[in-house]
Amino acid sequence: MKKFKCAACGYIHDGEEAPEKCPKCGAPKDQFVLLDDAASSLVERSRHSNALHAEVIALARQLEDICNDGIEDELDPGCVDVFTKSRAMAWKIMKLSMTEVQGHMGKGKWG
Ligand SMILES: [Fe+2]
The missing domain is CATH 1.10.287 (Helix Hairpins)
Structure with a gap:
């Protein structure tokens, strides 16, 4: 499963795409960065x-x-x-x- 990290607060979302807004801080979708395989594995x-x-x-x-x-x-x-x-x-x-x-x-x- 892909992982997206909120650049504003660090919240990590698991899913096929980033959420519309961060459930933690409310940052918009474009603030989420797709983690690569190595970073996802570390998470x-x-x-x-x-x-x-x-x-x-x-x-x-x-x-x-x-x-x-x-x-x-x-x-x-x-x-x-x-x-x-x-x-x-x-x-x-x-x-x-x-x-x-x-x-x-x-x-x-x-x-
Ligand atoms: Fe956030």
């Missing part, structure tokens, strides 16, 4: 990778919640220690993916 790959990072971030947040429950449960010092360490690792995992996605956005690998 697809970026969408996939960004979705994976979003999934990792969501799972890390779930892990944090589980660890918080475990810390609050406070069965014994060993459990609290494991949950505390695991929560810190979940936070780090979340931050790693967030930073990578932030880098993608800065390079236009989003949309």
Whole structure:
């Protein structure tokens, strides 16, 4: 499927032709540029990778919640220690993916 990028805001439209106006910023059709195969492929790959990072971030947040429950449960010092360490690792995992996605956005690998 062809991809057209709004020159005004960067919105990427998937379709056989550019939309009449940008759904994001309202720019007219003539503001859309057809992406070549390499750029289209990069968009697809970026969408996939960004979705994976979003999934990792969501799972890390779930892990944090589980660890918080475990810390609050406070069965014994060993459990609290494991949950505390695991929560810190979940936070780090979340931050790693967030930073990578932030880098993608800065390079236009989003949309
Ligand atoms: Fe736009």
